[in-house]
Amino acid sequence: MASETSPGIVDRVQRFVEEHKTAVLIGTGVAVALGGAAYYASTSGSDRDKKKKSPKPPKKRKSVKDADGPILEERKPKAEQVPDEEEAVAPTPEALAAMSLEERTTLAASYKSKGNAAYSGKKFAVAARLYTLAIDVSPKPEPVYYSNRAACYVNMTPPKHDLVVQDCDEALKLDPNYVKALNRRAMALEGLHRYIDALRDFTAATILNKFTDQNAAQSVERVLKKLTGEKSAEILLKREPRLPSFTFISAYFAAFRARPLPDVGDAPTTGDSTLLLALQALAAEDYPHAVSFVNEALAQDISSEAHRAEALNLRGTFKFLTGDVDGAKADLQESIRLAPAFTQSLVKVASVHMEQGDPTKAFECFDEAIRQNPDDPDIYYHRGQVLFIMSEFADAAENYTKSTELDDGFVFSHIQLAVAQYKGGNLANSMATFRRTLKAFPTRSEPQNYYGELLLDQQRFEDAVEKFDRAVELEKLKSPPNVLPLVNKGLALYQWKQDVGAAERCCAEALRLDPECEAAVATLAQLSLQQGKIERAVEMFARQAELARSEPELASALTYQYASAAQLEFMKNYPSMAAELRSMAQNMA
Template structure:
């Protein structure tokens, strides 16, 4: 399959995967700073440079000139002001300070700038602002961020569009851990520079990420618990083929069906050994038959009831039923499974600390059944990675492989985590292992194609993108009714500019899985990139929210679009809704970055007196 005619190797990849959303909504691509907007109409006359960075070479009449100076705004006093006037004396102190600065005598330079401030008439605000900025530059050389911040603040009070002072204060605030102030200042600098300075954009990206991480950690401590959408829950449990809890309800379902067909009364199977779980008081021989301790009816009314809820897709109440099972004294035959299920539900409801406690407790149990142990290691490993504890997470997966190297679930879920970590080659190898062990499981084929797609995009390789396209096509021939396969294939087609074909694939995915709100959001992004019209994409996203009001992705993308419309207030509200719904620290960190990018732009625009522009001319 040849590259799209008229498109260069790199432009083929102007797609809209989550890692490239900024391109779809028209935002500038500046690392992780997807939310920032262009504003290139700031007049140069509105900006004043730092007196220590943009100086013109000294003229014959001015032997000592600021090593960092730019011309002050029109109307200011001239440099050759008589030395007999207060302003002239102030300028002379400044010039001497600049000379000391050039020679690396920063303490002496500070003294001179201080003298300039002491004698300068208060009405000369531009000059006073410059003296403060110069003194801040000297303190910066002495690595004193507190003094840099204080002096830049005074400079900015007198000149709100002083780019160098804003930039220096942003750096100092970052060093002092005042990330919100740093972000507001660096955002203002981005606007004043028209988003053209790469180092400023990199700083903004760094500050946003760090702020997002700190806010996410803080928010998770007080996060209200909530159940994700039923579609998300169903998809999560479907990603395991060797989950001991699901094996339980599959067996339960089979037995019920057999009883129904034989027209026999339902009988209790509480004493049947479904898994090799030694009951409390056993000899520890995992091959022996367990004896149920406690009232079997209690066990059935708690854990088995939770299993029946899972089977029916009714997830509310599962946590409380597991708790009741775990609290039975002495422990029942199903205590370990209840602990595994409760830990899983804690993971899914963004209660990561409680999830880890359950999984840690389970994994410390002696004579733990191998199936339970491997499943718990997969889930704890994924939890560790979501909390940016990569080493611990990968160690859990490696432990699981040593215990049961033929368990395809380990490789499938480690492959998924490797995608999140951008370890794409490792992800592809993991999915290949999963496919080899479980050739009838479509999810691994689809995720392998997706990892190949991600690799092609990262390497800007048309050849590898075509390989990924072929991989999707082969997968869909084998599993034509898999909705995720059609949706991900559509995204790859979009990267090749085959928008009609991509839209058809999305339409197929929606027909196959009409309860998946994410597919509607993806189709909206396609329409946005393809048609460059805002109305239909926004309508699709709102339709997704009506279908599933817990669709975090819909709020995130709609918020990003509102940023491009210039409606920062609505964008902030939408990002906050997405944050309330997200389940992991990584997701929350990303969303907080978007939220604070929007807030910073709103604040900067108000401070600078600049109207918020809209990127969509239709609006």
């Protein structure tokens, strides 16, 4: 639910990403076209050739398209202009040797012109042969000949992607800035499912065209989606289930009120005793042992259905936290079958349904829980969380209020009420609720941290940092502490003073205390981008992918990782453009 981490920290890191995403320049919507000029490929010459020539535009043109858009813009040729294959006769080696360089250049241009006419007539095999002749007779290699022949291979049925790549390789050896060849090679690489290489080329084309090419930018998005989808599936298939960060787990369990240990009597079974060990480890925040013990308990002789339901509830919770949503649902539903009045299992199944995008089923679980025990305050708190996620802030606030009426001592109900009031536009009520909460819970860090987030949202930077500092001090009394206030402080210092160093130190300290804090890793990755430390950003995004709990989180991290890596590759391949690229990033940010 929304409170499993600080309700603002994930949103605020994402907002930080969105506000500064132009530092990545490509990917996840970053490579946005800044002008209206779409890019059209042409076989009339390379980009440098086109600058030298200024032919008068014909009155009426028809174009044949390839992957880049209209590839040729020629007048419709007369019938005799479209050569037959037998017309394409190569000169003998002796005849070629007798020609001057000028004559060979003229002949090559003639073959190219005939190739253009054949291409316009959709005689792609004929055109490819003519461009081959142009390549063979030309006294010096011309990139446009290779690029034009690649365009023919693109349009054949089926497309000859391997030959497209080979020809574009040759064209780009001769002219690394040949954007048309980059785009054609990228399309062929995409057709070969070589998505990383395709992303490299589409990224280079986008940057070389100064982000004015909407087609290339859209291609970046398309290939990134394919790439991250493929890689996410591979990673999730091979990944062993593992627990997320201590910060995440502790925040999740803190969202449920403490319950007494089950009464196992004077002569507990082995399974009962192991279950108690699991619940005691949970209370001590020793999560690895809690997992181990509950798995053992369920393999042993638990004495009653109620105790077994308790064990299934705990194991299902840990499965949910490791991303095993189907396994979590199975355990929690079995827990409910054994103990229909066990409302916590019903509430947790509701969260599983939300994870699967089914709010209707989630609300059915809440309704059943209320039928079983209408006085359980946890039901209303978590139903409020679902409503909060759905942006139904007034209804969420009503549920939080009901939760506090049933149990006034649960700090998160008060905090979430204040946040819902704020999101609903009731600023005065929200601030008043927070002030009351701060007074009622002076030793808890959470009200300080969450209040600081709302102050930061109002750009009251100094007040926000003060609250985060207070939250950090209170967390130091715990072992281990919750590190989210440190991450929040880092973000606040960056937004307030543009103090990248201070922000990095806060996040580094958070990672020292909790090496798997995803929010700290994500923030450091973005800060690295801001400073042009692309290699470090790629490393941090890779680390974020390792920590991702769900497929959407993994796909998001991989998107930024591969987008940043493609930019890094561009800077290596085009070192003279590196400074200009950084300048563009600063101007766009």
